[in-house]
Amino acid sequence: DAAGTRLATRVLHTPGPLPSRENEEARPAIAVDTTANASCCVAVAWEDPRAPTKLYLMRLSPDLALFDAAPRAIATPAGNISNLSATYNGMRDRFAFAYDACSSPGRGCSTFITALPALLDGAERSLPLPERSSSTRNYGYPSIAYVPGSDSFLVSFGFATKATPTAPASRGVRAFKVVTVGDGTMMQGPELMSVTGSLVLDPFCPFCVVPVLARDRSQVIALGTQPRAMIVAPSVTSDGRERFVGYTIGIATMRMDGSQHFSSAAAYIPTGGGAYSPRTGRVIGTWRQDTREASIWAFPVIP
Numbered sequence: 001d002a003a004g005t006r007l008a009t010r011v012l013h014t015p016g017p018l019p020s021r022e023n024e025e026a027r028p029a030i031a032v033d034t035t036a037n038a039s040c041c042v043a044v045a046w047e048d049p050r051a052p053t054k055l056y057l058m059r060l061s062p063d064l065a066l067f068d069a070a071p072r073a074i075a076t077p078a079g080n081i082s083n084l085s086a087t088y089n090g091m092r093d094r095f096a097f098a099y100d101a102c103s104s105p106g107r108g109c110s111t112f113i114t115a116l117p118a119l120l121d122g123a124e125r126s127l128p129l130p131e132r133s134s135s136t137r138n139y140g141y142p143s144i145a146y147v148p149g150s151d152s153f154l155v156s157f158g159f160a161t162k163a164t165p166t167a168p169a170s171r172g173v174r175a176f177k178v179v180t181v182g183d184g185t186m187m188q189g190p191e192l193m194s195v196t197g198s199l200v201l202d203p204f205c206p207f208c209v210v211p212v213l214a215r216d217r218s219q220v221i222a223l224g225t226q227p228r229a230m231i232v233a234p235s236v237t238s239d240g241r242e243r244f245v246g247y248t249i250g251i252a253t254m255r256m257d258g259s260q261h262f263s264s265a266a267a268y269i270p271t272g273g274g275a276y277s278p279r280t281g282r283v284i285g286t287w288r289q290d291t292r293e294a295s296i297w298a299f300p301v302i303p
């Protein structure tokens with residue numbers, strides 16, 4: 001509640017002992033139906049490592065009463081599902097989920113998007129983004145947000161490349177606009193190329209040939225009802241240190257309007273996130289920063 005008191009707790013899924021799966025974390029994703037009615041719900045989705053090719057969904061009322069008696073499998077692409085992100089499209093009353101589907105944990109991954117009506121009484125739609133990980137390039141950790149001012153989704157995901165004899169290893173974040181047509185079918189729109197540029201992964205070993213993973217966990221944040229969004233992500237400085245940065249994106253043009261540093265340069269910023277406050281017009285960014293000790297930081301900016 002407003003005082004920070006926990007109001008309810010509900011266990012949704014207890015899979016029991018799990019098999020070991022390298023490079024994966026079974027993280028749930030949550031989205032909230034913001035329509036002002038009592039007909040629906042909070043949606044919680046997760047993967048089950050015992051059945052790694054399925055994505056499950058349960059819907060609850062805001063007080064955690066169940067809409068669904070049992071979990072529903074909402075996506076079954078070929079490959080291991082991981083790294084979920086969820087959002088809600090208030091214009092069309094649909095939940096949408098972005099996730100990785102990998103031929104094996106951490107390898108051969110593609111990003112998929114699945115959208116379905118909030119009350120689950122209509123057709124489920126899916127869209128695979130065209131890139132697929134290869135022996136030289138790896139994609140992963142998608143984030144999706146519905147941007148009300150443009151009636152579209154913005155999806156970001158990390159990438160990393162291996163070094164070649166002519167180019168150093170690099171990493172960054174890419175983003176796509178996804179639009180929905182009348183019957184709920186999703187179409188890939190314009191792409192925003194690498195918001196963090198072609199960044200050197202290891203300046204002390206420019207010709208290293210060891211595989212690298214797309215470890216940059218970006219997050220897309222819709223900026224209220226504006227046709228803009230912010231992508232927050234780690235960014236490497238020229239001396240190999242890192243900052244946590246917010247990149248403001250104009251959805252109509254799919255161009256970067258500007259960037260702001262949340263953090264000072266640090267040894268290692270592996271992950272972070274943020275949220276937009278309609279009342280203050282600010283984005284609060286929060287990230288994990290590893291120096292001599294791991295610590296959690298937060299800072300507001302005005303996008």
